[in-house]
Every structure is written in C-alpha cells, then in structure tokens.
Amino acid sequence: METPREPHFFKPLLPGFxxxxxxxxxxxxxxxxxxxxxxxWKLRSxxxxxxxxxxxxxxxxxxxxxxxxxxxxxxxGDIVIFKHEGDMVFHVTPFxxxxxxxxxTHPHIVKxxxxxxxxxxxxxxxxxxxxxxxxxxxxxxxxxxxxxxRCGALNQQCKEVKLVNKEGKSWTARFGFSESDxxxxxTRGWRKFCRDNRCTNGDLFVFNVVGDGTTTPLLxxxxxxxxxxxxxxxxxxxxxxxxxxxxxx
Numbered sequence: 001m002e003t004p005r006e007p008h009f010f011k012p013l014l015p016g017f018x019x020x021x022x023x024x025x026x027x028x029x030x031x032x033x034x035x036x037x038x039x040x041w042k043l044r045s046x047x048x049x050x051x052x053x054x055x056x057x058x059x060x061x062x063x064x065x066x067x068x069x070x071x072x073x074x075x076x077g078d079i080v081i082f083k084h085e086g087d088m089v090f091h092v093t094p095f096x097x098x099x100x101x102x103x104x105t106h107p108h109i110v111k112x113x114x115x116x117x118x119x120x121x122x123x124x125x126x127x128x129x130x131x132x133x134x135x136x137x138x139x140x141x142x143x144x145x146x147x148x149x150r151c152g153a154l155n156q157q158c159k160e161v162k163l164v165n166k167e168g169k170s171w172t173a174r175f176g177f178s179e180s181d182x183x184x185x186x187t188r189g190w191r192k193f194c195r196d197n198r199c200t201n202g203d204l205f206v207f208n209v210v211g212d213g214t215t216t217p218l219l220x221x222x223x224x225x226x227x228x229x230x231x232x233x234x235x236x237x238x239x240x241x242x243x244x245x246x247x248x249x
Contacts, residue, residue, distance in 0.1 A: 008083040047104035126151040132203040140191040153211030164220040
C-alpha cells in the first residue's frame, strides 16, 4: 500500500483530553518513531497564523497541548484530525459533535457549520465497568449493567455502537436489548475488540458512554482519571469483601 504524501490520524476528545493526547501506535511506528526525541511538534490551524509548539513524550503530546485546546475552545466530543506536513509540522482540523468542521470567526469565538439548534446534545456522564471473561469472549457477547438503561445516550432502537480504545481506534459492534435479562448487550464485535487489544481473561475496562440518543453511541475506554479509578476501587472492594466473608464461613 502506498504511503500518503501527507499522512494523518484523528483523535476523538475524551474526558481528560487536555492533559495530553496519545498518538496512535500505527501512525507513530510508521511516521514518528526514530525522529528527534526533543524536537517539538508544531501545530497550526485555519483559526489563525499562530504556530503552537507541543512537546512529545513518547507517544503522548503533553506540554503545550492544553494551550492549543484552550485557544481553539476544544471540548469533549470534538474530533481533531492531525495532518503531517513534514518536519514535525501538523495541520490540525477540529470537528464538532455534529461532525461538521468548526469554523473560527474571531479569536476564542467558535461557530460550527450546523446551526446550534440542529447540533445534537451529547451525554458523557455514564461510565461502567466491563470485565473480559471466557464466556463473553466465547459467546462474543458482553452485557452492560442494568443501570445503563438510564443512560440517555442509549436506547432500544440503537443497532450498533463503536468501541473506542485509548488510542482513538474504533471497532463497530452490534448492539441489542435482552428482554429476559432487562439489559443492553454488545455482540458481533466484542470478541474482535478484545483480541485486537490483546486482552486476557480478567482484564477490566472502564467505558465512558458518549452519544445523543439518536446517533451511533461511542463506548470509549476511559483514560486514567478520578471517576474511572473510583469504579475500579469499588470493584476490587466487592471482591475483597466476598473473599473475607467466604473465609469466615
């Protein structure tokens, strides 16, 4: 396959995105690995003539990235496309949740192509814990917690979801509702997601559900942040509690 003249990658912005953004492994290995370690990336956009220098630490853009996001008023649910123009210069194009390119009319003032009344209202406030098990890998079927029924981003008319890992890579899976279990489930894509991410039985994911109830929802693997840590602590507390109660019997 011929390498594009201006290789590019995209990143959906998840909760905690201002602290840093990870470069997809495939893009990094093909176009970045081996470059000067201390050479900063230079980010530019159509918003202004300014160039932002951002430090790369391994595969993560760190120092300078927050200033770029604030200058462009980037928010959770936005998508940014990085196009490599050579010599660590990247043209960055932001898209809003409506999937329209964000147009910048004045500094710090953002206008999307879609009218504000037409832009969907996205929900980001529901996280759940998923465990990789022999059964759900064999059946290619993973059930969501019953509490997911209260999530506004999901409904029984939804037929598919996109599973997004920390690198921003996505997998499409079928989405359904089990009347007998009273719960949503993911199938025809869960096993591939686990295999491609080299999961083993017992691995845990915290997914953040992103959607507006009408478009295909995203189930994004949570970055390491407070809400995700709390879910894991509760999970292991339940395990420890069951061990203690068992040992007392």
